[in-house]
Amino acid sequence: MIQEQTGDAQPSLSSGADSTDTPSGDVDERMHIQSKSPRRVKVYLLQGDDWLDNGTGYCMGKVDVKTQKPYFIVRNELDSEDIILRSYLEGSIQYQRQQETLIVWSDSSGKDLALSFQENEGCADLCDFIVKVQQENLSPMISLYYVITSLGQEGINNDGPREITELIAGPITYPPTSPVSEGLAEMLEIFAQGSNSLYSRFKILSFVIEHNYLARLYALFLTCEKKHDLKSLHLLNDIMKTLLIYNETLLLNEFFARDESIIALAAMLEYDREYPNHKAGHRDALAKEFKFECLKQLKNIPTFPDTKLSILRMEHVLVYFRSVFVSLFFDDHVIGTLSSMIYKCQLELLNYLRRSLANGNFLELLFLLYASNNLNSEQKRDGIRMIHNFAMVAKCHVAAVKPEFFGTLIKSGFSKMIPCALNDEDPAIRSLGTELVVTVLDQDVTFSNSVSNEEQHVDEMEDLEEHASNSALSGEQGPHPLRLNLIFDVNLIVSLSRVLLESRIPGLQMQAFEALKSVLYAASAEISAVNEDQTSEGECIKKADPKKSAEIAEKHYHQFYTSVAPILFEDFFNLLSDDPIIKDKAQENLKGQPGLYQHLCDIISFCCREHGQDNCCSFLLETGLLKGLFVSLSLRSSALLKLAVIRALKSIVLVKNTRVSQFIVDHDLMRHFFSYFEKVSMHNSCANSLCLDLLSVIEKRAFSDAGFILAADISKKYRDFLETKLEYVSIGRTFLKTYEAAENERASSFNGKKYTRRSQVSSDQLSSPILDERLEGDEEPSEPVENGVQSRDLFQGVKVQNGAHKRQRDDVTEGSLRNGDCSSASEAKRKAPVLWADKPNLEEETCS
Secondary structure (H helix, E strand, C coil): CCCCCCCCCCCCCCCCCCCCCCCCCCCCCCCCCCCCCCCEEEEEECCEEEEEEEEEEEEEEECCCCCEEEEEEEECCCCCCCCCEEECCCCCEEEECCCCCEEEECCCCEEEEEHHHHHHHHHHHHHHHHHHHHHCCCCCCEEEEEEEEEEECCCCCCCCCEEEEEECCCCCCCCCCCCCCCHHHHHHHHHHHHHHCHHHHHHHHHHHHHHHHHHHHHHHHHHHHCCCCHHHHHHHHHHHHHHHHHHHHHHHHHHHHHHHHHHHHHHCCCCCCCCCCCCCHHHHHHHHCCCCHHHHHCCCCEEEECCEHHHHHHHHHHHHHHHHHHHCCCCCCHHHHHHHHHHHHHHHHHHHHHHCCCCCHHHHHHHHHHEEEEEECHHHHHHHHHHHHHHHHCCCCCCCCEEEEEEHHCCCCCHHHHHHCCCCCCCCHHHHHHHHHHHCCCEEEHHHCCCCHHHHCCCCCHHHHHHHCCCCCCCCCCCCCCCHHHCCCCCHHHHHHHHHHHCCCCCHHHHHHHHHHHHHHHHHHHCCCCCEEECCCCEECCCHHHHHHHHHHHHHHHHHHHHHHHHHHHHHHCCCCCHHHHHHHHHHHHHCHHHHHHHHHHHHHHHHHHHHHHHHHHHHHHHHHHHHHHHHHCCCCCCHHHHHHHHHHHHHHHHHHHHHHHEEEEEEEECHHHHHHHHHHHCCCCCHHHHHHHHHHHHCCCCCCHHHHHHHHHHHCCCCHHHHHHCCCEEEHHHHHHHHHHHHHHHCCCCCCCCCCCCHCCHHHHCCHHHHHCHHHHHHCCCCCCCCCCCCCCHHHHHHHHHHHHHHHHHHHHHHHHHHCCCCCCHHHHCCCCCCCCCCCCCCCCCC
């Protein structure tokens, strides 16, 4: 750092009149180079270790008219005839700008000089003069550096401030215009040094572009490759990596502007010194014009701006370079630049694909080929990979493009491709097809915009003729909007079911389950909303045709329970088979694939919540699925599977169907549950907690017809278990008392007393049976709402009647206390079981 010092007056660094000033009336040809106006400045000279003040004056940068030599001149502020400093900009002098107001240098005679300006603008003005002198080749070998003081981060650099030197102007060393293998090491050093500053980087890149240097390097590369000159090939690889590290869009645009430069770049990146015994095949990978062969059918493909490549070719090349090269060798800055170029290219690509007239109805024709089976298996797979690729691209783009692309995909006949993808022998293709289904169904915005042809939105700026032709080849769409055709396509659900059952790959199995769940939830949501519209005020209004909703729902339920459910739950049916071979196989399946049957139990729970009593309960009873669920609790299978079965049984109980309850009692199915319950009753585990929860659910519904049937059966057959095995919680005692209260209330109704049946509230009144009446203090959490499908709120009448149920139960309990039925009032008021508070020292057992 240069500091101002005071001291005795020093002799002038230059004296005499400015004899080289431009004479009055003469026109200086270099007037545009000289500094703008005189700037107040102090002149310092370094003597030993001290900077000595040599006076204060006004400084300008000028060019000698006669000799064309640039120089600094400082005139005394008190006497303009007194020249304090005249210093010529010549040779290889290096000037440094420091602290915004200082310029420091060593002149040709070896003196160390400094100018300290009063204002930042004065220093910047003189620095501009130095830059112009260097760039105009008046003194081409001088240079200007900007010295920036940077403080080290706390805890990382404790050595104090660091100085960063940035070249602003100066001589640049360029590589030879005709590269040779002997000079590759020096060329690599030149390119590496050129990356040290923005100025040198810009100059080097300008040289590379102006001389088409990539082509010259590629010509040398081909020569070295023929000679098997591995050392030169490795040096060329290092040079190309160094240029890419510059991370300049100007250079990347030049490299990717033509196929010739792309192949040249890929070729030189094949020989990496880190893998001396291996040669990559980048040229072969990029030789194909498109990533997917079926794209050859596209017409009128637009080119990427400022290049000779189509947007499809450019997207393929950029993605390849980013994934293969940059992710291995370069930093995040290069990846970010390439990603920006890819994003722009993909945006153009999606806009092109969604315009059917522009691309020759490409998507429509492609999907028709899947329907007509005119493709071989590999061609079909290539098309599936392509659509999956575009879907994943659209998924990550802006909301303005995504819904329109997915809408176009559905309108063009996407459903024709799904069965081929889901039934393919290759697990990778089935995985892509499953992910495609989930991706499309997850686009809520798409479903709200992809409507039937009569309801299509026409942008005011869009060509009307093009819009009218958008779906010319999309075929017959059916009586419902396209989104309903996709959701209610039974072939889609059957295909997903087979992938779920047949796959032995956990990831693909989970994908299939999520896809199947998405379809079922979307169908349930559409059935619930098809005859209701949401107004701007949030109120529901009815559509004019309520029969339409009933027809859609009836068709969906019929298809699901006749074509899909028998396939999904076949092994649960087979547990009851009289054929020992079939029965043993079903048992082995449940034991060997517990994860699969957990998913199936979740689907049963969904059906109980969303499909209503007439459909779901009839299927449970008529097929033997309900009996199979109970029987599975007696198998020596995974604990997690049994937990899933109990959750499914809980959902079945919550439906409150008297036929189901009577079926359970008639076939003595609760014995399987209590047999398992007895094994886990003394363990502090998830299994015990879930069994207690199911018992609590039955207790809280004992005043309904369906709940009373189960409560009566349990109270009579398992009273000893409730009284002796569950002494550590209150549910055993409260269950029996609740049943007795319900029985007394029913008996009183036959003696002429006023009685209101709790079963008057039918689950048919609810949008989701799982969200039926609950008592205050019920510890059972409501089922989560998945995939944006929300159940409608309960009717106010149901809520009022729930409150009445609670008050009547309170009255019954208090009456029992007055009659001496309970020894402790505080114990009788515990209506919900406290699962573990009464037994804190039980042995811990994990759920796994």
